[in-house]
Amino acid sequence: MNLNNIRIVLVETTHPGNIGGTARAMKNMGLLNLFLVNPKSYPDPKALWRAASANDVLEGAKVVDSLDDAIADCHFVVGTSARQRRIPWPLLNSRSSAAAISQLPENQRIAILFGREDRGLTNEQLVLCNVHLQIPTSPNYSSLNIAMAVQIICYDLLIESTKSREIEHADKDWDSPFSTQADMKRFYIHLEEALSEIGFLDPTAPRQLMPRLKRLFNRVRLDEMELNILRGVLSEAQKLARKSLDN
Amino acid sequence: MNLNNIRIVLVETTHPGNIGGTARAMKNMGLLNLFLVNPKSYPDPKALWRAASANDVLEGAKVVDSLDDAIADCHFVVGTSARQRRIPWPLLNSRSSAAAISQLPENQRIAILFGREDRGLTNEQLVLCNVHLQIPTSPNYSSLNIAMAVQIICYDLLIESTKSREIEHADKDWDSPFSTQADMKRFYIHLEEALSEIGFLDPTAPRQLMPRLKRLFNRVRLDEMELNILRGVLSEAQKLARKSLDN
Numbered sequence: 001m002n003l004n005n006i007r008i009v010l011v012e013t014t015h016p017g018n019i020g021g022t023a024r025a026m027k028n029m030g031l032l033n034l035f036l037v038n039p040k041s042y043p044d045p046k047a048l049w050r051a052a053s054a055n056d057v058l059e060g061a062k063v064v065d066s067l068d069d070a071i072a073d074c075h076f077v078v079g080t081s082a083r084q085r086r087i088p089w090p091l092l093n094s095r096s097s098a099a100a101i102s103q104l105p106e107n108q109r110i111a112i113l114f115g116r117e118d119r120g121l122t123n124e125q126l127v128l129c130n131v132h133l134q135i136p137t138s139p140n141y142s143s144l145n146i147a148m149a150v151q152i153i154c155y156d157l158l159i160e161s162t163k164s165r166e167i168e169h170a171d172k173d174w175d176s177p178f179s180t181q182a183d184m185k186r187f188y189i190h191l192e193e194a195l196s197e198i199g200f201l202d203p204t205a206p207r208q209l210m211p212r213l214k215r216l217f218n219r220v221r222l223d224e225m226e227l228n229i230l231r232g233v234l235s236e237a238q239k240l241a242r243k244s245l246d247n
Numbered sequence: 248m249n250l251n252n253i254r255i256v257l258v259e260t261t262h263p264g265n266i267g268g269t270a271r272a273m274k275n276m277g278l279l280n281l282f283l284v285n286p287k288s289y290p291d292p293k294a295l296w297r298a299a300s301a302n303d304v305l306e307g308a309k310v311v312d313s314l315d316d317a318i319a320d321c322h323f324v325v326g327t328s329a330r331q332r333r334i335p336w337p338l339l340n341s342r343s344s345a346a347a348i349s350q351l352p353e354n355q356r357i358a359i360l361f362g363r364e365d366r367g368l369t370n371e372q373l374v375l376c377n378v379h380l381q382i383p384t385s386p387n388y389s390s391l392n393i394a395m396a397v398q399i400i401c402y403d404l405l406i407e408s409t410k411s412r413e414i415e416h417a418d419k420d421w422d423s424p425f426s427t428q429a430d431m432k433r434f435y436i437h438l439e440e441a442l443s444e445i446g447f448l449d450p451t452a453p454r455q456l457m458p459r460l461k462r463l464f465n466r467v468r469l470d471e472m473e474l475n476i477l478r479g480v481l482s483e484a485q486k487l488a489r490k491s492l493d494n
Contacts, residue, residue, distance in 0.1 A: 025395060030385035053388055088422050095406070136405060138277035141300055148272060148398045155399050158383060159342070200483040212476060220467035229459060236447040240487035247494045 001102040001161040005109050007033040008150060009070045011125065012116045016041045020050030020058060021147030022114075027054035029154035030161075034061040035070040035111075050147075067113070067125055072182040075108035076101065076221070079121050079129035080149060082142055087211055089132045090219055094153050097133045098160035108178065112153060114146055127214045128181065130221060176223040187227055188214060194234035197241040248349040248408040252356050254280035255397055256317045258372065259363045263288045267297030267305060268394030269361075274301035276401035277408075281308040282317040282358075297394075314360070314372055322355035323348070326368050326376035327396060329389060336379045341400050344380045345407035359400060361393055423470040434474055435461060441481035444488040 008026055013019055019042060023034055034057055036042060042063065051058045064070050071077055078097055092100060101110055113129065115121035126132065135144060135152055144152075179187075192210055195201035201209055222230070255273055260266055266289060270281055281304055283289060289310065298305045311317050318324055325344055326336075339347060348357055360376065362368035373379065382391060382399055391399075426434075439457055442448035448456055469477070 021392070021395075024388075024392060027388045028384050028391050028395070030387070052392070053390065135402075136409065137275050138405065140277070141271075141274045143300065144275050145268070145271060145299070148268075148275070148395065151395045151398055152402050155382075155402075158385065162383070195480065198480070198483045198487060200480050209476065212473060216467060216469070216473050220463060222463070226459060226463050229456065233442060233445070233447050236445045237484040237487065240445060240484065240491050244487050244490050244494075247491075 001098075001104075001157070002106045003030045003157060003161055004032065005107065006031055006101070006157065007035055007070075007074075007109070007111050008154075009035040009037060009067070009111050009113045010039065010146070011037045011067055011113060011121065012040065013042075013114075013146065014040045014117050016044030016047040017050045018117065018146045019044075019061075020047035020052075020054075021145075022150045023047075023051040023057040023061070024054040025147050025151035026154055027057045028151070029158040031154050031157065032057055032060070034058070036061050036063045037067050037070050038065060039063065067128070068181075068185065071111045071113075071128070072180065072185070073109055074111040074181050075178050076104055076110045077129045077181060078110070078112045078131055078133050079126045080112065080114050080153070081126060081132045081134055082120055082144075087208060087215060089126065089129070089215060091132050091134055094133060094135050094156045095160075097131065097153070098156040100131065101157065102160045102163070109180075111181075114149065117146055123211075127211050127218075130218045174223060176225040179222050179224055179227050183224070183227055184217070184222070187217070187222075187231060190231055190234055194238050194241075198237050199241070248351075248404070249353045250277045250404060250408055251279065252354065253278055253348070253404060254282055254317075254321070254356070254358050255401070256282040256284060256314070256358050256360045257286065257393070258284045258314055258360060258368065259287065260289075260361075260393065261287045261364050263291030263294040264297045265364065265393045266291075266308075267294035267299075267301075268392075269397045270294075270298040270301040270304040270308070272394050272398035273401055274304045275398075276405040278401050278404065279304055279307070281305070283308050283310045284314050284317050285312060286310065314375070318358045318360075318375070320356055321358040323351055323357045324376045325357070325359045325378055325380050326373045327359065327361050327400070328373060328379045328381055329367055329391070336373065336376070338379045338381055341380060341382050341403045342407075344378065344400070345403040347378065348404065349407045361396065364393055421470060423472040426469050426471050426474045430471070430474055431464070431469070434464070434469075434478060437478055437481055441485050441488075445484050446488070 019039060047058060048055060113121055135149055196203050257269060294305060295302060360368060382396055443450050
């Protein structure tokens with residue numbers, strides 16, 4: 001596992017102190033790549049104060065307007081979540097997530113997302129993720145401060161990264177590169193379009209169809225060749241649908 | 248392990264915010280007993296603010312004048328230490344300390360000591376301890392915020408105490424049963440048929456298409472609802488293909 005390929009993404013963080021605390025928590029564990037999606041107040045002296053000697057991580061943070069901009073080039077996206085959502089997603093604890101990440105090829109880019117302090121990630125943000133991560137807590141008080149959550153997860157990543165790597169990589173000898181978030185986003189747009197053209201998806205009553213399909217394909221992590229096959233199938237079906245409209 | 252018999256002892260803490268952060272970190276992991284030895288500023292609104300919903304832990308904290316008063320009735324004392332001291336001591340990391348504590352009889356009282364922010368525990372305080380605990384960090388920045396250190400140690404204690412009760416669901420809470428080999432076999436027959444009807448698969452030159460699709464869907468392990476969605480899409484595409492033949 002290469003900690004340099006793991007980024008922490010804070011989405012719409014409200015308190016600048018938490019951004020500083022996150023930077024310090026990261027650097028303490030050897031993680032240096034911080035992305036801030038629409039922070040409420042940044043830069044801010046409170047962030048700098050809490051960052052202590054991690055001001056370099058803070059100053060190197062990339063501030064972006066949308067979550068897409070923060071994860072488009074990533075191969076594996078982990079969403080932190082404090083509670084169960086309507087559609088169950090592959091759910092790992094912090095330690096198992098670190099173990100799962102250590103199984104990925106070293107050159108893949110990984111993002112770990114943290115939502116706003118008061119509400120966490122939205123359902124729309126959570127469906128972008130390959131897995132969800134929940135930190136074990138006391139049932140009596142499960143609401144962790146965000147910088148504390150970052151601290152625990154980065155700690156587990158550091159521990160995992162220093163374990164001797166004896167297990168063979170499942171992915172190492174794969175015959176096609178794995179797709180990025182940007183690839184997947186284009187695929188989902190194509191999928192939704194095609195399902196609606198062939199009359200399988202009713203845009204006025206979509207129900208849980210797209211979230212379910214996203215969960216399915218995010219579980220598997222498509223490689224580029226598989227993505228091309230699926231898009232080929234969709235295009236073929238679209239041709240038939242358009243032809244049937246012409247007649 | 249009984250978390251109620253483990254106390255966190257903060258010695259001469261300088262920043263009240265760290266006391267509040269410690270209270271929250273403890274309660275998040277199910278630890279409730281906090282001792283404060285000569286805190287510089289306590290009570291303090293900053294402590295209360297950082298404690299969030301752990302104000303009960305904060306208000307229940309025992310403030311004492313000397314470290315002796317905080318640990319006299321304890322059976323096992325752990326001293327946190329960021330660096331090697333002159334006299335080598337039994338030194339464990341956070342996870343091994345939790346494992347060691349879990350080996351003690353449940354009714355023994357355990358204290359975990361944290362020194363002043365700027366200098367840690369003194370040598371005189373460290374010699375009172377049964378073991379020393381060092382949290383693994385990046386060699387480039389090993390100075391953890393004290394509440395963060397408490398968070399990591401309490402996290403490892405909680406994990407150790409709940410080892411049998413894992414939060415991850417492999418499959419247990421999934422919302423649809425997983426499909427069987429027989430289901431998958433029927434699905435692949437349907438898939439091959441449909442791809443050939445819509446003109447995407449040429450039966451005379453199938454290349455590696457079906458093996459690749461099988462590898463994809465076998466990686467993911469489809470649940471029954473997903474299987475039905477996919478078969479629904481295939482049936483819809485087949486209808487269009489048949490319609491187009493009729494015209």
